[in-house]
Amino acid sequence: MTSPLEQKIRISGPSIVTANRTFDGAVIYRNASQGWSTDLSEAAIVRTVAEARALLAESVADDIGAVGAYIAPVEINDGGKIKPGNLRELIRLRGVTIELPVLA
Amino acid sequence: MYAYDELDRTLLNERVEEFRDQVKRRLSGELTEDEFKMLRLQNGVYLQLHAYMFRVAIPYGTLSSQQLRRLAHVARRYDRGYGHFTTRQNIQFNWIKLAELPDALAALAEVGIHSMQTSGNNTRNVTSDQWAGVAPGEIEDPRIWSELLRQYTTLHPEFSFLPRKFKFAITASAHDRAAIKVHDIGLRLHKNAQGETGFEVLVGGGLGRTPFIAKTIKPFVHGRDLLSYVEAILRVYNQYGRRDNIYKARIKILVHELGIEKFAAEVEEEWRAMGDSALTLDDAVIEEVRSRFSYPIYEKLPHMPEELKKAAHDAVFERWRRNSVFTHKVQGYAIVTVSLKPVGGPPGDATADQMDAIAELADKYSFGEIRVGHEQNLALPHVAKRDLPALFKALEKIGLATPNVNLISDIIACPGLDYCSLANARSIPIAQELTRRFANPETAELIGRLHINISGCINACGHHHVGHIGILGVEKNGEEFYQITIGGRADENAELGVLIGPAVPFGEVADVIEDIVEAYLALRGRPDELFVDAVKRLGVEPFRERVYATR
Numbered sequence: 001m002t003s004p005l006e007q008k009i010r011i012s013g014p015s016i017v018t019a020n021r022t023f024d025g026a027v028i029y030r031n032a033s034q035g036w037s038t039d040l041s042e043a044a045i046v047r048t049v050a051e052a053r054a055l056l057a058e059s060v061a062d063d064i065g066a067v068g069a070y071i072a073p074v075e076i077n078d079g080g081k082i083k084p085g086n087l088r089e090l091i092r093l094r095g096v097t098i099e100l101p102v103l104a
Numbered sequence: 105m106y107a108y109d110e111l112d113r114t115l116l117n118e119r120v121e122e123f124r125d126q127v128k129r130r131l132s133g134e135l136t137e138d139e140f141k142m143l144r145l146q147n148g149v150y151l152q153l154h155a156y157m158f159r160v161a162i163p164y165g166t167l168s169s170q171q172l173r174r175l176a177h178v179a180r181r182y183d184r185g186y187g188h189f190t191t192r193q194n195i196q197f198n199w200i201k202l203a204e205l206p207d208a209l210a211a212l213a214e215v216g217i218h219s220m221q222t223s224g225n226n227t228r229n230v231t232s233d234q235w236a237g238v239a240p241g242e243i244e245d246p247r248i249w250s251e252l253l254r255q256y257t258t259l260h261p262e263f264s265f266l267p268r269k270f271k272f273a274i275t276a277s278a279h280d281r282a283a284i285k286v287h288d289i290g291l292r293l294h295k296n297a298q299g300e301t302g303f304e305v306l307v308g309g310g311l312g313r314t315p316f317i318a319k320t321i322k323p324f325v326h327g328r329d330l331l332s333y334v335e336a337i338l339r340v341y342n343q344y345g346r347r348d349n350i351y352k353a354r355i356k357i358l359v360h361e362l363g364i365e366k367f368a369a370e371v372e373e374e375w376r377a378m379g380d381s382a383l384t385l386d387d388a389v390i391e392e393v394r395s396r397f398s399y400p401i402y403e404k405l406p407h408m409p410e411e412l413k414k415a416a417h418d419a420v421f422e423r424w425r426r427n428s429v430f431t432h433k434v435q436g437y438a439i440v441t442v443s444l445k446p447v448g449g450p451p452g453d454a455t456a457d458q459m460d461a462i463a464e465l466a467d468k469y470s471f472g473e474i475r476v477g478h479e480q481n482l483a484l485p486h487v488a489k490r491d492l493p494a495l496f497k498a499l500e501k502i503g504l505a506t507p508n509v510n511l512i513s514d515i516i517a518c519p520g521l522d523y524c525s526l527a528n529a530r531s532i533p534i535a536q537e538l539t540r541r542f543a544n545p546e547t548a549e550l551i552g553r554l555h556i557n558i559s560g561c562i563n564a565c566g567h568h569h570v571g572h573i574g575i576l577g578v579e580k581n582g583e584e585f586y587q588i589t590i591g592g593r594a595d596e597n598a599e600l601g602v603l604i605g606p607a608v609p610f611g612e613v614a615d616v617i618e619d620i621v622e623a624y625l626a627l628r629g630r631p632d633e634l635f636v637d638a639v640k641r642l643g644v645e646p647f648r649e650r651v652y653a654t655r
Contacts, residue, residue, distance in 0.1 A: 024201040025155035102185030
């Protein structure tokens with residue numbers, strides 16, 4: 001499989017790097033302090049291909065902490081709040097769109 | 105039930121400890137994800153949108169009550185209190201933590217359950233008819249052969265790194281409940297002109313991006329030659345199957361590109377070269393496996409017990425009995441399908457509490473045995489007919505007496521974009537909306553047998569190609585759209601459905617299905633002409649017109 005770093009990077013607006021946490025698979029976002037957060041509002045925002053490539057590179061380098069890092073689009077509203085840029089990321093952030101058989 | 109021996113138990117325990125060590129090394133950083141990925145996949149561990157997903161095999165769909173209780177325990181202790189039964193006689197847990205997986209595996213190994221080869225490019229769980237051993241008219245119990253294949257393919261060194269995944273399904277009944285024609289190898293037990301039992305071998309079936317119905321490669325292979333013939337097929341596939349392109353790597357592509365005659369000739373040459381090998385099964389080996397299956401000691405019971413006659417006055421019970429209870433090979437007994445398709449629920453999901461309750465009912469009414477079908481329902485295979493009213497009441501109490509088996513709301517659906525990292529669109533909310541639209545049981549019975557299958561992407565885990573109505577989720581400009589096919593079927597007359605027109609948006613899918621059903625009700629030749637037969641007779645055009653005339 002092609003490494004994420006060898007894949008062509010295309011971004012058309014503000015983007016973040018997201019992955020899953022290795023020990024439990026939880027959704028995590030790369031922050032500006034070279035760490036991870038489960039809170040999207042703490043994600044580092046990139047706006048150019050060069051920035052995205054650099055953030056992805058440092059994310060992929062953390063092979064112990066995270067699995068499957070990739071760049072995902074986000075939207076930033078007038079108040080500066082970060083929102084997922086597509087349905088897949090919305091579901092990853094908020095969870096399934098259905099009621100779980102057993103309440104969490 | 106099949107009783108594992110010491111060898112099986114040792115294998116499982118060693119595998120658990122091996123995986124425990126692999127997980128430990130992954131978490132410490134000694135193994136990279138690239139190194140670990142193949143190892144976790146070979147133990148049924150995927151990474152999905154929200155968490156790791158853990159797929160556990162239920163070989164040939166047979167579970168003991170003890171095993172089902174242990175699955176409930178794993179759901180409760182290591183997951184979020186429920187599991188999802190799949191279209192290949194597996195159960196999936198959606199929220200498992202990698203660090204806790206070895207303990208979950210150890211708990212399962214104690215009762216003879218495992219997740220080996222439920223993923224990866226190897227031979228997968230061998231599936232079979234969920235009514236095996238109890239279906240009237242069956243040639244013989246296909247699980248004997250499923251178990252032989254399971255033992256032969258488990259950790260087989262030559263077939264652990266195939267070009268792509270490889271799936272077997274076996275049936276021994278005229279009516280195929282195991283969907284053998286959409287498997288890499290489908291096996292149909294039958295008798296030849298001499299009265300000998302053997303297999304029609306089909307090859308190259310499959311769904312996904314490039315769907316094919318399997319073709320018969322050999323009309324009759326004697327039981328003693330099953331393993332050698334299957335090995336010959338796998339060798340040809342292993343040699344010629346494409347490894348350069350994941351989308352062309354399944355055996356169905358090889359069979360299609362070579363043509364069934366050339367492929368069959370290659371297999372025949374390989375098989376002849378093998379001669380009488382160690383793979384030729386002698387009767388003692390077959391009998392040894394056969395002897396490890398235990399069967400209930402049935403009572404001599406009347407065909408129509410008093411309890412059933414009395415309950416027949418209860419219309420609600422009668423409705424459930426009509427579509428959930430099926431003929432058993434032994435007089436006085438019945439096979440009961442337990443629908444996991446409640447109105448508004450995710451298809452195939454069961455909570456840990458429901459699993460425990462079903463295990464208890466299995467102990468009380470079904471000799472402690474449960475079956476899992478590819479339609480994502482469970483079955484109690486040995487219920488005395490006198491117990492049916494009591495069983496119905498008990499199922500009602502736990503929300504599992506939905507009278508919709510084989511009807512329009514008995515929907516097969518993959519997890520879709522709510523869980524799956526491959527999906528393009530959601531499946532479960534579509535299924536939920538359809539079950540609400542067709543919640544009226546009288547309407548559902550009026551419509552009759554109609555299978556809806558939903559997949560959230562082209563990988564087709566919901567088998568949409570062979571649904572009487574198939575629904576495939578696609579993504580268009582960031583929005584969920586759904587292609588609709590009609591006329592597919594997964595039984596002995598398997599066919600691929602035909603696309604009726606352009607994809608429709610999420611919010612219109614249920615309306616479109618209602619239009620198709622209304623067209624069918626208006627067009628069917630007689631009340632008992634099934635939807636799929638009406639499509640065969642009429643073609644897709646009348647349905648296409650109905651759906652798109654106003655869209």
